Amino acid sequence: EADIYQTPRYLVIGTGKKITLECSQTMGHDKMYWYQQDPGMELHLIHYSYGVNSTEKGDLSSESTVSRIRTEHFPLTLESARPSHTSQYLCASRGQVVDTQYFGPGTRLTVL
């Protein structure tokens, strides 16, 4: 079992609020990722990081931002939530030795 955690699991929030989705892993992995997935649709990569102080934008343009100050922590922030941000957000990490990505349980975000 992979040790990667996401909080909150579910969030319902009003338009205009600032939110931060938390993602933590205890495996010491350098590489971390954020994916966005609408119900029944494909996963889209929105952000990734190769290590501390490294952040890159993914294939899908996103109004969210990320930071990587510590190896184990990769939070995603929306400065002003809108209904179009309603989706599931999945965090993942990958180590060096075994090239597999481990996913967290996801955060299901609803913006009213």
Added chain:
Amino acid sequence: DAKTTQPPSMDCAEGRAANLPCNHSTISGNEYVYWYRQIHSQGPQYIIHGLKNNETNEMASLIITEDRKSSTLILPHATLRDTAVYYCIVRVDSGNTPLVFGKGTRLSVIA
């Protein structure tokens, strides 16, 4: 990374083998074939990967054709809990690029 083509959906009877095909005709020599699955709306789960030899683990077997242009994931005795979307992904092993997921195959295991 090379593109992959998978059927959008498949059915399989419970207890029978599920054979999920994947075409990757533009695969290059240093690219591996990875399989992940996503059960309902959980995070995707790694199943297996291989370069050119057939691979087997406790979850599944991976058969890669000799020319490496296609592969088949085999779940030997499918159960209802194997109902999921299965993704075939081709990428360079230990590369820096993240996994890019396509539409996958929605496998329904029927009692």
